[in-house]
Amino acid sequence: MSVLVYIESKNNKPKKNSAEVISYGKELANKLSCELTVLTINIDESTELNKYGPDKILKISDNSLNIFDAKKFADIIFQAANKFSISHVILNGGVDSKYLAPMLAVKFQAGYVSNVIDLPSKLEPFTVRRTSFSNKSFCDASIVSDKKIISISNNSFGSLENPSTPEIIDFKPNVIESGLKQESLDSAKDQITIADADVVVSAGRGLKGPENWGIIEELADTLGAATACSKPVSDLGWRPHSEHVGQTGKPVSTNLYIAIGISGAIQHLAGVSSSKVKVVINTDPEAPFFKAADYGIVGDAFEVVPKLNEKLKAFKAENN
Amino acid sequence: MKILVCISCVPDTTSKINFTNNDTEFDTNGVQFVINPNDEFGLTRAMWFKEKDGAAVDVINVGEQTNDSVLRKSLAIGADKALRINSKATDSFQVASYIANYAKENSYDLIIAGRESIDYNGSMVPGMISEMLDISFVTNCVGLEIENGTATAEREIEGGKETLKCKLPLIIGGQKGLVEESDLKIPNMRGIMQARQKPLTVIEPSEIKIKTTTNKFYRPEEKKEITMINSDDLDRLIDLLHNEAKVI
Numbered sequence: 001m002s003v004l005v006y007i008e009s010k011n012n013k014p015k016k017n018s019a020e021v022i023s024y025g026k027e028l029a030n031k032l033s034c035e036l037t038v039l040t041i042n043i044d045e046s047t048e049l050n051k052y053g054p055d056k057i058l059k060i061s062d063n064s065l066n067i068f069d070a071k072k073f074a075d076i077i078f079q080a081a082n083k084f085s086i087s088h089v090i091l092n093g094g095v096d097s098k099y100l101a102p103m104l105a106v107k108f109q110a111g112y113v114s115n116v117i118d119l120p121s122k123l124e125p126f127t128v129r130r131t132s133f134s135n136k137s138f139c140d141a142s143i144v145s146d147k148k149i150i151s152i153s154n155n156s157f158g159s160l161e162n163p164s165t166p167e168i169i170d171f172k173p174n175v176i177e178s179g180l181k182q183e184s185l186d187s188a189k190d191q192i193t194i195a196d197a198d199v200v201v202s203a204g205r206g207l208k209g210p211e212n213w214g215i216i217e218e219l220a221d222t223l224g225a226a227t228a229c230s231k232p233v234s235d236l237g238w239r240p241h242s243e244h245v246g247q248t249g250k251p252v253s254t255n256l257y258i259a260i261g262i263s264g265a266i267q268h269l270a271g272v273s274s275s276k277v278k279v280v281i282n283t284d285p286e287a288p289f290f291k292a293a294d295y296g297i298v299g300d301a302f303e304v305v306p307k308l309n310e311k312l313k314a315f316k317a318e319n320n
Numbered sequence: 321m322k323i324l325v326c327i328s329c330v331p332d333t334t335s336k337i338n339f340t341n342n343d344t345e346f347d348t349n350g351v352q353f354v355i356n357p358n359d360e361f362g363l364t365r366a367m368w369f370k371e372k373d374g375a376a377v378d379v380i381n382v383g384e385q386t387n388d389s390v391l392r393k394s395l396a397i398g399a400d401k402a403l404r405i406n407s408k409a410t411d412s413f414q415v416a417s418y419i420a421n422y423a424k425e426n427s428y429d430l431i432i433a434g435r436e437s438i439d440y441n442g443s444m445v446p447g448m449i450s451e452m453l454d455i456s457f458v459t460n461c462v463g464l465e466i467e468n469g470t471a472t473a474e475r476e477i478e479g480g481k482e483t484l485k486c487k488l489p490l491i492i493g494g495q496k497g498l499v500e501e502s503d504l505k506i507p508n509m510r511g512i513m514q515a516r517q518k519p520l521t522v523i524e525p526s527e528i529k530i531k532t533t534t535n536k537f538y539r540p541e542e543k544k545e546i547t548m549i550n551s552d553d554l555d556r557l558i559d560l561l562h563n564e565a566k567v568i
Contacts, residue, residue: 070457070459071457094478095460096477098459099447102416102443102444102445102448102451103448103451105444105448106448106451111532113532114441114443127535129538132439132440132441133331133337133441134438134441136540137337137537138538139535139536139538140534140535140538141532141533141534142535143531143532144530144531144533145531179455179456180458180484180485180486181484181485181486182482182483183484185481186480186483187481187482188480191479196478198567199567199568223568235500235501241462241476241497242476242479242480242481247357248333248357255567256561256565256568266334273540276565277561277565277567279557291543291546294546294547294565295546295549295557295560295565296549297548297549298548298551299551303551304554308554311554311558312558315562319562
C-alpha cells in the first residue's frame with residue numbers, strides 16, 4: 001500500500017495548490033501507515049515540496065511533456081502507480097488534473113471520487129466527504145474498489161508543514177502517442193486566475209456596462225485579486241465567459257470573495273458558497289446575497305468601490 | 321456524421337436541495353428535472369451540425385423511466401432517436417461503461433457530453449468513455465468545428481484557452497461557450513408533435529460492477545448573521561477583514 005500525489009506545474013515550478021495536495025497525501029499516508037510519493041513532471045527545483053513531508057519524489061524531465069496532454073499524463077501517472085505499487089492516487093482540483101483523472105481511473109481500474117474536502121472518515125470502506133449539487137450540499141462517498149483516486153477541492157484542506165528529506169528518483173516513463181495536437185495557447189501570463197487567487201473581486205449587472213469595469217479592475221489590482229462576474233454579465237458579453245462564476249460557470253473557493261452589484265441568484269450563491277469570507281456591496285438592501293454574506297454594505301458601487309480602493313491602498317502601504 | 325449526445329437529467333438550477341430517507345436520497349418532491357445545462361449546450365451544438373451537414377443525432381441517458389420526459393424534450397429539440405439504458409445512475413464508472421458499450425456497437429464520429437452534471441459534479445463520465453473507447457477527449461470544451469473528419473476544439477484553461485486539433489472520432493465535455501445561452505433551442509409545437517413519433521428505445525444493460533457509492537448527504541451549516549457596515553465607515557470593513565476575518 002502506498003500513496004502517490006501528482007502535482008501540476010507552471011513555468012517549471014510547482015503550482016501553488018501543490019502544498020495542499022501534498023499535505024493531504026501525507027496525512028493520508030500516516031493514516032494508512034505507508035509511504036508518500038510525489039510525482040513531478042518538468043519541475044526543476046523541488047526543495048520547497050520537502051516542507052510537506054514526501055518520502056520519495058519521482059522526477060520526470062522530458063521536453064516532449066512541456067505541453068500538457070491529458071492522455072499522455074494520465075498514462076505516465078499510471079506507469080508510476082504500477083511501478084511503485086501505489087494504492088491511492090491524490091490529485092488537486094485544477095482543470096488539468098480533473099481532465100486526466102477519469103482516464104487514469106479507467107486505466108488503473110480504480111474508483112474515483114472528485115471534489116473531496118476532507119480526510120477519509122473511515123478506511124473500510126474508504127469514505128470521504130465531497131461537495132455535491134454544485135456546492136449546495138455535501139455527501140459521503142465510498143470507494144469499493146481496491147485502487148482509489150481522489151481529487152481535492154482547492155482551498156478545502158489547507159497546508160500542513162511536516163518537513164522531510166525525500167529520496168529523489170529520476171523516472172523515465174514511456175510517452176505514448178496522443179491523437180490531440182495543440183494548435184495554439186491563449187493564456188494571460190501575468191493575470192491572476194480565479195483558481196489560484198486568494199481574493200476574488202466579482203461584479204454584476206449593477207455596474208451598468210462593460211465600460212465601468214475600471215473600478216473593479218483597480219480594486220482587484222490593489223488586493224492582488226482575480227476578477228470575476230455574474231452570469232448575466234457574461235451572457236451580455238460585457239466580460240469573458242471564463243470569468244463567469246456560479247453553478248454553470250466556475251466554482252470559487254477563495255479566502256475572500258467581494259461581490260459588487262450582484263443580487264445573488266441561487267445559482268451564483270452555489271458557485272461561491274465554499275469561499276471563506278464574503279463581502280457584498282449592493283444598492284438594494286433586499287438583495288438575496290446579503291443573507292449569504294459575512295459583511296455587507298448598502299451603497300452605490302460607483303461611490304463605495306473607489307473610496308474602498310483608496311483606503312485599501314493606504315492600508316496595504318502601511319502593512320507591507 | 322453520426323453524433324451521440326449524452327444527457328443527464330438533473331434538478332432545475334433553481335431547485336431547493338433537500339434530502340429524504342434519513343438523508344440518503346435526494347428529495348425529488350416538487351422538483352422539476354431538466355436536461356443538464358452543460359449537456360444542453362452540447363445538444364444545441366449537435367443540432368447545428370445536423371442543420372449544416374445533415375448529421376444524425378442520437379441522445380442517450382442512463383436512468384429510470386422518470387427520465388423519459390427529458391428524453392422526449394431532447395427529441396422535440398430535434399434529436400432523431402433517443403436511448404435510455406434502464407439503470408439507476410449511481411456510479412460514474414458504471415454509467416460510462418453502459419454508454420461506451422452502446423457506442424462501441426454503433427460507431428459514432430462524435431460523442432458530446434457535458435463537462436459535469438450540476439447534481440453530482442463528478443466531471444468523470446466523458447473522460448472515462450474516451451479511455452474505454454480509446455478515442456480523443458477534450459473537456460471544458462467552449463468551441464468545436466469539424467471539417468473533413470478533423471475537429472478543432474477549444475478548451476478553457478485557467479486564465480485562457482487552448483486550441484486542439486484531432487481526427488474523429490472525438491468525445492467532448494461541453495460547457496457554455498460551445499453555444500451561447502441565447503442560442504439554446506426551445507422545442508416548438510411542431511417539434512413536440514414530431515417527438516411523439518420518434519423512437520425512444522429502452523435498453524436493459526448487462527450488469528457492470530460499481531466502484532463507488534454515495535451514502536449520505538449533508539446540508540451546509542447555517543451561515544452566521546451578516547455584519548452590516550455603513551458605507552461612510554469603510555475603515556471598519558478594512559479593520560474587520562484584517563483583524564476579525566484575517567483575510568487581508
